[in-house]
Amino acid sequence: xxxxxxxxxxxxxxxxxxxxxxxxxxxxxxxxxxxxxxxxxxxxxxxxxxxxxxxxxxxxxxxxxxxxxxxxxxxxxxxxxxxxxxxxxxxxxxxxxxxxxxxxxxxxxxxxxxxxxxxxxxxxxxxxxxxxxxxxxxxxxxxxxxxxxxxxxxxxxxxxxxxxxxxxxxxxxxxxxxxxxxxxxxxxxxxxxxxxxxxxxxxxxxxxxxxxxxxxxxxxxxxxxxxxxxxxxxxxxxxxxxxxxxxxxxxxxxxxxxxxxxxxxxxxxxxxxxxxxxxxxxxxxxxxxxxxxxxxxxxxxxxxxxxxxxxxxxxxxxxxxxxxxxxxxxxxxxxxxxxxxxxxxxxxxxxxxxxxxxxxxxxxxxxxxxxxxxxxxxxxxxxxxxxxxxxxxxxxxxxxxxxxxxxxxxxxxxxxxxxxxxxxxxxxxxxxxxxxxxxxxxxxxxxxxxxxxxxxxxxxxxxxxxxxxxxxxxxxxxxxxxxxxxxxxxxxxxxxxxxxxxxxxxxxxxxxxxxxxxxxxxxxxxxxxxxxxxxxxxxxxxxxxxxxxxxxxxxxxxxxxxxxxxxxxxxxxxxxxxxxxxxxxxxxxxxxxxxxxxxxxxxxxxxxxxx
Numbered sequence: 317x318x319x320x321x322x323x324x325x326x327x328x329x330x331x332x333x334x335x336x337x338x339x340x341x342x343x344x345x346x347x348x349x350x351x352x353x354x355x356x357x358x359x360x361x362x363x364x365x366x367x368x369x370x371x372x373x374x375x376x377x378x379x380x381x382x383x384x385x386x387x388x389x390x391x392x393x394x395x396x397x398x399x400x401x402x403x404x405x406x407x408x409x410x411x412x413x414x415x416x417x418x419x420x421x422x423x424x425x426x427x428x429x430x431x432x433x434x435x436x437x438x439x440x441x442x443x444x445x446x447x448x449x450x451x452x453x454x455x456x457x458x459x460x461x462x463x464x465x466x467x468x469x470x471x472x473x474x475x476x477x478x479x480x481x482x483x484x485x486x487x488x489x490x491x492x493x494x495x496x497x498x499x500x501x502x503x504x505x506x507x508x509x510x511x512x513x514x515x516x517x518x519x520x521x522x523x524x525x526x527x528x529x530x531x532x533x534x535x536x537x538x539x540x541x542x543x544x545x546x547x548x549x550x551x552x553x554x555x556x557x558x559x560x561x562x563x564x565x566x567x568x569x570x571x572x573x574x575x576x577x578x579x580x581x582x583x584x585x586x587x588x589x590x591x592x593x594x595x596x597x598x599x600x601x602x603x604x605x606x607x608x609x610x611x612x613x614x615x616x617x618x619x620x621x622x623x624x625x626x627x628x629x630x631x632x633x634x635x636x637x638x639x640x641x642x643x644x645x646x647x648x649x650x651x652x653x654x655x656x657x658x659x660x661x662x663x664x665x666x667x668x669x670x671x672x673x674x675x676x677x678x679x680x681x682x683x684x685x686x687x688x689x690x691x692x693x694x695x696x697x698x699x700x701x702x703x704x705x706x707x708x709x710x711x712x713x714x715x716x717x718x719x720x721x722x723x724x725x726x727x728x729x730x731x732x733x734x735x736x737x738x739x740x741x742x743x744x745x746x747x748x749x750x751x752x753x754x755x756x757x758x759x760x761x762x763x764x765x766x767x768x769x770x771x772x773x774x775x776x777x778x779x780x781x782x783x784x785x786x787x788x789x790x791x792x793x794x795x796x797x798x799x800x801x802x803x804x805x806x807x808x809x810x811x812x813x814x815x816x817x818x819x820x821x822x823x824x825x826x827x828x829x830x831x832x833x834x835x836x837x838x839x840x841x842x843x844x845x846x847x848x849x850x851x852x853x854x855x856x857x858x859x860x861x862x863x864x865x866x867x868x869x870x871x872x873x874x875x876x877x878x879x880x881x882x883x884x885x886x887x888x889x890x891x892x893x894x895x896x897x898x899x900x901x902x903x904x905x906x907x908x909x910x911x912x913x914x915x916x917x918x919x920x921x922x923x924x925x926x927x
Contacts, residue, residue, distance in 0.1 A: 321353055321355060324392070326356060326394075327364065334605075335397040338416060338503075338604065339416070342502060342728065346732070347374050385405050391411060394411045400464060403465035415465050423462055433463050471496070471735045472496035473499045475603075478632060499731070500720050514595045517558045518597045519545065521537070533673075539570070542574070543680050545598070594612075595699055597615070601629040601649075607716060615712060618630055621650060641715065647691075650669060653688075749780075749783050749806070752784050753853060753854070755789050756787035765793060767879070767910055769797045771797075771910045780798070780918070782794060785865075786809040786824055789822075852917055853866075854879065875902070878890070880906055
């Protein structure tokens with residue numbers, strides 16, 4: 317890999333802390349590998365932002381997502397942990413995209429919805445605004461949104477859960493066409509110390525807040541766990557420190573009458589250090605925590621599930637256990653004790669779990685609460701019996717790591733190098749937008765008209781969309797010629813609507829455009845929207861309006877290609893740029909040959925967006 321700076325924009329799905337924990341682990345490995353030669357920013361919201369902010373030492377910038385992403389030109393690579401929106405955004409902005417997924421085995425992909433997802437991908441190729449992309453995907457099922465993200469990404473890291481995903485999945489045919497690598501558990505092993513004395517019990521509630529459980533449900537869940545475990549905690553040996561760690565957003569809302577229970581919000585480093593000293597961990601069946609406990613040789617006892625996914629994670633383990641091995645995964649889950657027959661709708665199942673949690677909190681003297689407390693007594697006997705605890709640790713580790721390894725520095729270096737060194741374009745990418753700025757006058761120079769048509773033909777043959785200010789002149793000639801050879805012609809009119817547009821003499825015929833956007837805020841507003849929609853600019857001829865649009869493109873750092881010899885402002889740009897004192901601010905190129913200009917422009921686009 318070259319020694320130039322690598323600039324990453326990262327994000328993680330705000331679904332508890334699991335995805336964000338994987339991101340922090342990956343970022344830590346990247347920083348270790350590339351040190352000052354890599355710049356890593358994070359953008360996210362909700363529990364993802366909470367977690368990264370608490371573990372932000374490895375990030376250069378942490379950005380709160382408010383509906384807008386930062387300038388794509390500041391980044392080379394996008395790395396998304398299960399956040400499909402960032403993967404799609406990266407693809408739309410022609411970045412190399414790494415998509416990390418630990419639930420590949422979990423998704424339910426059916427033929428009808430996959431066909432719909434593939435149609436969305438085809439539509440994404442032709443859109444020109446990020447807002448159109450969000451509108452297009454807004455009603456897409458979350459499982460199939462993950463499919464779209466995989467399909468559009470340059471490379472996928474699929475974390476295996478217990479065995480190889482590519483072999484076991486029933487809908488394998490939908491998973492064959494991704495550039496993916498099955499990787500081991502993405503967890504941080506650097507705090508493991510084998511000789512450490514075990515003197516803690518950790519109750520880890522994870523991120524708690526997700527699209528399935530909001531703050532209210534998270535607080536209620538924390539209360540349930542404390543109520544169920546009160547007598548268990550009080551009965552523990554006095555030398556054992558009991559820690560309950562949770563999302564800092566709910567920390568102040570959790571109350572307990574148990575004097576020896578310390579309620580805190582641990583960052584990733586402190587959690588893993590505590591895990592290394594733990595006799596046992598009580599936690600919902602989140603995949604990241606499951607693997608962390610097995611690696612750190614600490615028994616995990618599964619707490620009541622917060623949503624249906626936790627039970628499915630547990631069930632996947634049990635399905636792979638031999639008949640007598642289930643006992644080595646102690647649990648106080650709700651679904652196994654109250655589960656209805658059949659396969660209920662996931663949304664209904666989540667509501668049912670939340671209903672049971674609410675009822676249990678209101679009645680801690682019933683049979684279900686009594687059964688769970690009895691089970692906790694049995695668990696205590698297991699984890700404080702040296703031989704039994706040793707057997708649980710051994711069996712949990714054997715089963716969980718039978719076909720899975722830990723994602724290491726070596727794995728990351730090899731995979732990341734494939735992406736950053738790969739000079740190929742993403743398999744699927746939409747056309748680039750090339751803006752033409754020039755005078756809105758009827759040209760009468762046959763030689764220059766010929767040159768303009770040549771440029772248009774070459775743009776069409778290179779599959780580039782042409783954007784103009786929707787006026788007559790050389791820009792319209794280039795656009796129409798490009799359209800004949802396969803380009804889409806897109807206009808940005810300064811008029812408020814189609815009727816008013818046609819009343820202006822120097823506006824081009826509306827029928828000549830594939831898309832026409834109207835502005836009711838005048839020329840300057842039109843020009844700003846027009847220029848910012850372009851990936852590159854060709855400037856030829858022109859007067860004051862052309863100069864105005866040039867300055868916008870220059871300040872926005874959009875590559876500008878000047879065709880000299882058309883007269884007007886284009887023949888004075890070189891001197892203007894020199895006088896700005898910012899000659900290296902934006903790349904400005906000068907040509908007097910259509911083929912050389914187009915070849916350079918196309919090459920520049922590829923280097924800019926696929927570097």
